[in-house]
Amino acid sequence: MxxxxxxxxTPLNTEVKSMYESLLKDYFANGDSLYSLGLQTNALMEKSRALVAQMLGVKQNEIIFTSGASESNNTAIKGCAFQYANRGRHVITTAVEHSSVYNTFIQLRDVFGFEVDFLKTNIYGEINLNELRSLIRQDTILISVMMVNNEVGMVFPIHEIREIINNTNPKIKFHVDMVQALGKLPLPIADVDLASFSAHKIYGLKGSGVLIKKDTTTIVPLISGGQQEFNLRGGTSNTATHTMFAKTLRLALExxxxxxxxxxxxxxxxxxxxxxxxxxxxxxxxxxxxxxxxxxxxxxxxxxxxxxxxxxxxxxxxxxxxxxxxxxxxxxxxxxxxxxxxxxxxxxxxxxxxxxxxxxxxxxxxxxxxxxxxxxxxx
Ligand SMILES: Cc1ncc(COP(=O)(O)O)c(C=O)c1O
Incomplete structure (x- = not known):
């Protein structure tokens, strides 16, 4: 083949597979339980969070475990839009985003009444930064631009976009879908407020993702529930899967x-x-x-x-x-x-x-x- x-x-890394299997067997307890089995399970997940934060260069409380990049993208975009809607209802993205970003913006427009501008690219896959600059308004609250396009492979200038935001309307939150860049290109984490990642693109588990949310950014949770993931994602934590993210990432960065x-x-x-x-x-x-x-x-x-x-x-x-x-x-x-x-x-x-x-x-x-x-x- x-x-x-x-x-x-990607195929599952064999080291990830065997460690995941042993976690499922030995650390099945609910991470929120107060007895030692639960505490141990939770400690493994929190260790993973600390390691992922360290490898990505952010704080531990800036790592939110999710079910994959589609969820990370939805959480970042809708969470931001709802949080900052009192400041403005204008948002910007590109017309070449992954469907989990593109359709979220369509939903913001068609269901929630936001005004959305979709940037096109030229034939070389370049977005026009002057056009982006001219689209930014006082009521713009969010810009989302992917780092690497998953269909054609062009790489967008994240740092330049951050500079444009800083020079026009620094209150705008900047989200970047970094799925196709993780483990492949250096990541401009310092330039973004939110970033999305997926484990199964880097030889990890399907149904496993991360959202970076800098602590200077607030979002409305999409899943209300318990205190899991800093109150941003209710539901019993998928501890074994989240624990595996750190190892998956370490192997991908090596x-x-x-x-x-x-x-x-x-x-x-x-x-x-x-x-x-x-x-x-x-x-x-x-x-x-x-x-x-x-x-x-x-x-x-x-x-x-x-x-x-x-x-x-x-x-x-x-x-x-x-x-x-x-x-x-x-x-x-x-x-x-x-x-x-x-x-x-x-x-x-x-x-x-x-x-x-x-x-x-x-x-x-x-x-x-x-x-x-x-x-x-x-x-
Ligand atoms: C750029 C990009 N964003 C988001 C996703 C969605 O990732 P996931 O399958 O983890 O939801 C993918 C993969 O399909 C992708 O290539």
Whole structure:
């Protein structure tokens, strides 16, 4: 099997798996119980919180464990919008966010009556910072911009956005979805008020996430309940899962630079070889991109047909973002980048890891050429 969909999810690290299994067995008690079993379980989770805080460079009380980045994004965005609504009801994001951000903003607009501006990008995946500056108003309360786009791989200038906020309306809260940057790129934690993370993108457990919320930011909780997670997320804590976040993160941060360099080599090699195939267009920009993601179009072909033909050869790729893969329309991201319809509707995404080898890539290229030769163009 050749797995080229690491952006969608990653295989579970075996060290994480075995420690998780023993936690489930030995530390099953409710972390809020007052007897020693509960206290021990809680202590493990709090140790994990302290380690995660240390690794991410924030305070322990700024780490909120969640069920994944979708929850972190919803909590950050709606929590902020509701908290600061008395200050203003204008919020800004981009049109290329992950669905858990984009649809939260749609909900803020359509259900809760907020005014939302969606920034588009140019064909190179760049947002126009002057446009952002001109959109900021006195009643703007929140800006949310992802760090690495999960479909195309462009990297947005988080530090520059923070400077714009500081120079225009410093009261604005700045949230960044850092899911595709964690364990891959240095994180500009100092520049943000809130940031979202997910464990299953870094060889950890599914249903496991973190929200950083700096203690200078207040949010309205989305799940009212007990005192768990600083009163921000009621419900019995998933202690074993939260405990595993620290180990997962430590393993992901180890050798980050070496993994980045390996992946960059893979990425540049694939780009060079794909461009030798007639009719292939690369949609990922050449500047400010994450080497872990590559989006390209086999113009004239239906990507779902190519995906299944490659699957028959045990090669796993993606069409667009997995969270929107069941919709039949053209990718919202490619559309917002201004990529033409014929290119956008034949786009595919491959994504790499430090585990990806040149041998795997060579096999993928052979099989892709074979599939392109045997399958008829559909468009
Ligand atoms: C950029 C980005 N944000 C958020 C998410 C959602 O993460 P999760 O699956 O942990 O909810 C994903 C993954 O699908 C993602 O790629």
């Amino acid at each position: 050749i797995y080229l969909d690491y952006v969608s999810t 050798n980050q630079q070496a993994h980045y360099e390996h992946t960059m080599k893979i990425n540049l090699y694939v780009r060079q070889e794909l461009l030798k195939i007639p009719g292939i267009v690369i949609n990922t920009p050449e500047k400010a991109f994450s080497p872990y993601i590559l989006n390209f179009s086999c113009v004239g072909y239906k990507p779902e047909v190519l995906l299944h033909a490659l699957e028959a050869k045990e090669i796993y790729v993606s069409t667009k973002s997995t969270c929107s893969s069941h919709k039949n329309d053209v990718s919202r991201t490619l559309h917002a980048m201004g990529i033409s319809q014929d290119i956008a509707q034949s786009a595919m995404r491959i994504s790499f890891s430090h585990l990806t080898t040149i041998k795997e890539i060579d096999q993928f290229l052979i099989d892709l050429k074979d599939v392109l030769n045997t399958i008829k163009k559909q468009r």
